[in-house]
Amino acid sequence: MGRMRSLLIPGVDNKLLVKDAQKVMPDLARRRFVAGGASLGALTLLTGCNVSDSFSAEDMLIRISKFNDAVQALMFNPDALAPTFPESAITRPFPFNAYYGLDEAPRVDGKTWKLEVRGLVDNKKSWTLDELYQLPQVRQITRHVCVEGWSAIGSWTGTPLRDFLKLIGADTRARYVWFQCADKDGYNSPLDMRSALHPQTQMTFKFADEILPTAYGFPMKIRVPTKLGFKNPKYVVSMEVTNDYKGGYWEDQGYNSFSGS
Numbered sequence: 024m025g026r027m028r029s030l031l032i033p034g035v036d037n038k039l040l041v042k043d044a045q046k047v048m049p050d051l052a053r054r055r056f057v058a059g060g061a062s063l064g065a066l067t068l069l070t071g072c073n074v075s076d077s078f079s080a081e082d083m084l085i086r087i088s089k090f091n092d093a094v095q096a097l098m099f100n101p102d103a104l105a106p107t108f109p110e111s112a113i114t115r116p117f118p119f120n121a122y123y124g125l126d127e128a129p130r131v132d133g134k135t136w137k138l139e140v141r142g143l144v145d146n147k148k149s150w151t152l153d154e155l156y157q158l159p160q161v162r163q164i165t166r167h168v169c170v171e172g173w174s175a176i177g178s179w180t181g182t183p184l185r186d187f188l189k190l191i192g193a194d195t196r197a198r199y200v201w202f203q204c205a206d207k208d209g210y211n212s213p214l215d216m217r218s219a220l221h222p223q224t225q226m227t228f229k230f231a232d233e234i235l236p237t238a239y240g241f242p243m244k245i246r247v248p249t250k251l252g253f254k255n256p257k258y259v260v261s262m263e264v265t266n267d268y269k270g271g272y273w274e275d276q277g278y279n280s281f282s283g284s
């Protein structure tokens with residue numbers, strides 16, 4: 024989030040657009056949308072298109088009023104898959120975003136960094152980057168949606184979080200996986216277990232086939248394409264499997280913790 028980006032359809036107020044969208048949504052969808060925080064970002068996640076790319080607010084609203092099965096599935100089924108895109112759709116350059124400028128982003132030393140594992144897991148061993156790099160990886164091209172109303176398509180490669188949780192013997196009946204990051208004033212975010220186990224949720228080590236640069240969260244970020252950007256923590260230093268809701272950087276400032284589809 025941080026600096027505001029100028030957005031959207033010229034002359035259209037974001038808040039009004041979200042309100043109008045609510046009016047035209049099918050009933051159940053509206054209830055779910057409101058319960059999930061009713062943000063412009065959520066609209067982008069749901070429609071699968073960047074709201075800011077729409078030619079007019081009208082187009083957007085027509086699309087929303089016809090919310091199709093795929094959208095309904097995303098809204099009502101947390102296991103639904105986020106859309107994937109071809110190579111040609113990748114946004115270049117991909118934006119950097121944080122609550123500070125890039126020069127203040129944490130510079131993590133990959134040689135000494137270890138991922139700490141805590142809470143309700145059988146094996147609490149810490150993991151070096153080399154050890155993590157040995158795990159099987161997959162690549163995804165998905166859309167990252169910031170709650171501020173911008174979005175971008177990127178390519179992320181890493182290990183499905185659910186495979187790692189299985190490997191460490193996590194109690195997947197627990198409610199959350201809670202991530203802490205290396206940012207100077209701290210950044211953290213809780214992820215509900217259902218989303219942690221989602222097949223596209225990833226421990227990401229590469230962006231565009233290159234080792235994750237500092238901008239995008241070296242050495243590891245958690246990529247959750249079914250959730251808004253702020254629920255995709257970068258510079259992760261620890262994960263804790265827990266039943267306690269421990270809050271998060273943006274969640275504590277009033278952003279809806281569910282913040283996804």
Ligand SMILES: Nc1nc2c(c(=O)[nH]1)N[C@H]1C(S)=C(S)[C@@H](COP(=O)(O)O)O[C@H]1N2
Nearest residue numbers: 024119120121122169204210252253255257
């Ligand atoms: N550690 C950390 N993770 C973070 C943030 C942050 O400030 N610190 N910002 C979040 C927000 S609001 C967004 S939109 C994305 C931006 O990711 P990007 O820089 O790869 O585009 O990171 C998310 N994860």
Ligand SMILES: [Mo]
Nearest residue numbers: 024169252253
């Ligand atoms: Mo964001």
